[in-house]
Amino acid sequence: MHENEENPRVAVLLIGLDRNDPQFDYQMTELANLTEANQMEVVSTLTQKLDRPVAATYFGKGKVEELKEAVAFHEVTMVVANDELSPSQIRNLEAQTGASILDRTALILDIFASRAKTRLAQLQIEMAQLQYQLPRLRTSMNVRLDQQTGGGGGSFTSRGSGETKLETNRRLIEHQISMIKKEITEIEADDQNRRKYRDKQAIKSVALVGYTNAGKSTYMNELVKRYGENQEKTVFQADMLFATLETSVRKLNLPDNQTFLLSDTVGFVSKLPHNLVAAFRATLAEAAQADVLLQVVDYSDPNYKAMMDTTTQTLKEIGITDLPMITVYNKADRMIDIKYPERTDDTLILSALDSSSLDMLVDTLHQKLFADLKEYTLLIPFSDGQIVAALNDDANVTSTEYLEEGTQMNVILTPVEASRLAQYIQE
Template sequence: MEQREKAILIGANLNNNEDFTNSMEELRNLAAACDIDSVGEVSQNLSRINAQYYLGKGKILEVCEKVNELGAELVIFNDELSPSQVRNLEETIDCRVIDRTVLILDIFAQRAKTKEAQLQVEIAHLQYMLPRLIGSAEALGRQGGGSGLKNKGSGEKKLELDRRKLEDRISALNKELELLVSRRQNQRKWRKKNEIPVVALVGYTNAGKSTIMNVMLKLYNPIAEKEVFEKDMLFATLETSVRNITLPDNKSFLLTDTVGFISKLPHHLVRAFRSTLEEVAEADLLILVIDYSNPYYKKQMEVTQETLKELGADQIPIIYAFNKCDLAKQFQDNADISNKPLDLNMEQAKPESVIISAKKKIGMDDLTSAIKKHVFADYVKLELCIPYQNGNVVSYLNDHASILSSRYESNGIWIVAECKKTDYDKLKAYEAVM
C-alpha cells in the first residue's frame, strides 16, 4: 500500500474573515482529494499578508517545529504564494512548500481523462509556472560562462531561454486546443440550428450535479453507458458531458454536466477551461445546484454566481436546485418544506427554486416541471386533421410532438398536440377549423 504524503496546512485569517473556517476545511478536503494526509494546521490572525513569509516570522518558526515534530514532508498554504515567498519559506522551513493553486492544479491533472481536459490543465500549469521560473532552480544563475566575468549575465540568458520554451509550449498547446474547441463550437451550431434547448447544471464542486444528470438519465433515458462518472469528492467531473433527455410527452432537451466551481479557483484554470465553460454561457437555462446540507451553502452560491458573471452567463434564466435535502438540518428541522430559501441576492425578479435530493429521488418531478416551464414555454397547442394518406405526418408528430389526444373520423385522424413553433409552421396546413 502506497504511503500517503503528510502535510501541514497554513492559513492567514485576514481581518477576522467569517469564511476562514470554511476555507481551511476546503483546503483539508482538497489535500485529501490529492491523497495527502493533513497532520496539522497553523493559522494566524492578520490585518495583511506578510510579503516575505505570508505569516509572521514567529509563526513560521512554529511551522518549522510542527514539521519536525509530525514528520511532515509538505507544507500547503491556503492562498497563492509569490515566487519569492515560496523561495523564502522553503529555505526557512527546509521542506517542500506549495499553495492552494498548485493543489487544485494537481487534482485537475490527476482527474483529466479527455485530451481536451489534459490540454487545458497543462496550459493552466505552464501559465502558473511562467512568472515563477526565476525561483524554480538554483542552476539558472550558475552556469559556466568562460567570459572572464564570473557568470555575469549567463543566468539571465538561461532564464530567457527557459521562458521562451514555456511560451512556445503554451502556444503549441493552445493551437492544439483550438482544433478541439472548433469541434465543440460546430456541435453547438448544430444544436442551435435544430433548436434543441440546452440546460446546463452549474454549481460548487461536489454539490451533486453529476448525480442529478444520472438520475435524469435513469428516469427518462435508461441506457447505462450514457451515465456520467459521479463520486462524493471534489472535482469528480472535469469534462463537460452532454446528454439528450426525452420526456414521456416527446419533449426533449440537452442536459449538460459541467466542471464545479470553488472559492479561490485559480484564474489560470478559469482561463484555460473557458472553451469548456462556454457551454454554460450558451445554455438556454441554468440549474444552479446547491449542497443544501453544507452549512456554508450561501457562500458557495455567491462564489458560483460570481464565476457565472465572470463567464458572461449571469443573464441566463436560473432554477435554484437545493440538493441533499435529506441531509440538510434546516430541511429536517422544518416540517413545512414550502418555506423555501429565497434570499438569493440575484437580479431575477422572481427566482425559482426547488428542494430536492437527487440520491433519494426526492423532488425530481418538481425539477423536471420547472425545466419544462422554462424551455418549452414557446410550445404551441393545435388541433390537426391529418388525411389517412398522409401517414408520414402522423409518424412525424409521434416522434417530434406531444400528442394529447387522437380520434379517427371519416375525413382523417384528428389529433390534439403540442409542438415547437417551427414544427407548427410545417404542420399548420393540416390545422383543423375549430
C-alpha cells in the same frame, strides 16, 4: 484512495492569513478537504491575523519562526498555503523552513491534472499549469508537470545553470502554450459546430452548475436512467472533490415526447485559480448556451451559502449573469427536520436519491423549458403521411381524426415546431 504501503499519504502543514474575511474558517476547512483529495494528510494548521501578506515571506517574522519549529516538530516535508504565493514568498519560505511550499493554486491544478480524462480537459489543465510555472521558473520545485502530455513533456521546474538555461526553458514553455492553444482552438471549433447543429434543431438545454461534490453528476445519472436516449450512458460520480472535469451532454426524452439536453459541468471551488477559469471557459460554454441553469447546492453543508456565493462569482467571471436559474437544495435526506421534496417557485428542496424529488424536478424543468408550448390543430393531406408518422413518434399528439381532406391532429408544439408546420395549421 485509502492510505496504504504502496501509496502513503504525504503529511502536510496548512498555513493561512486571516484578513478579517468572514469566510476564512470555511476556506481553511476547504483547503484541508483539497489536500485530502490530493492524497495528503493534514497534521497541523498555522494561521495568522494580518491585513495583508508580508511581501517577502507571506507570514510575519515571528510566525515564520513558529512555522519552522512546527515543520521540524511534525517532521513534514511540505507546507500548503491558502493563497497563491509569489515566487519570492515561495523561495524565502522554502529557504527558512526547509520544506517544500505548495500554494492553493498549485494544489488545485495538481488535483485537476490527476482527474482529467478527455484530451480537452488535459490540454486545458496543462496550459494552466504552464502559465502558472512561467514566473516561477527560478523558485518552484513543487508543481508536478510530469503528468503533462504536451510536446515538451516532463517538468520545467529545474533550476538551470544561469540565465541562458532559464530563457531556454521560458521559450520552451511559451512554445508549448502556443501549441496547446492551437489544439484547444481546433477542439472548440468542433464543439461549436455541434452546438450550432443543436441550435438549428431548436432543442432546449439545461446546464447543471454548482459547487464541486454538490450532487450534479448524481442528478445527471438519475435523469439519464429515467429518460435518457441511451440509459446506459451515465457519467462518473463519486463522493469526492472534482470527480467530474469534463462537460457531458445527454439527451432526455420526457413522457410527453418533449426533449431537452442536460449537461454536467465542472464543479466550482472558492479561489478557483484565474488561469484555470480561463482555461475551462470552453468547457463551461455549455452553461453559457443553456436555456436554463440548474444550480445544485449541498444543503447539508453548513457552508452552503458561501458555496452559492462562489458559484455566482464564478459564473459572473465567465460571463454568465442573466440566464434563468432553478436552485436545488440537495441532500435534504442528510438533514434533520427538513421536509422534502418542497418547492417555492424556482427553488426546490430535494434529494437526488428520492423518486418524488426527481418527479418534482422534472415537472419544474418542464414548466420552465416549455412555457411557450401551445396546442395546435393541424390538417395534414394523406399525401404527407410521413409528417403524421413523425408527429406520432416525436410530438405530444392529443387527438387524431381522419377526414376526407386528410388527417386532423391536435398537437402540442413549440413556436419553432409550429413555424415548421405552419402550412398545416388550422386557424
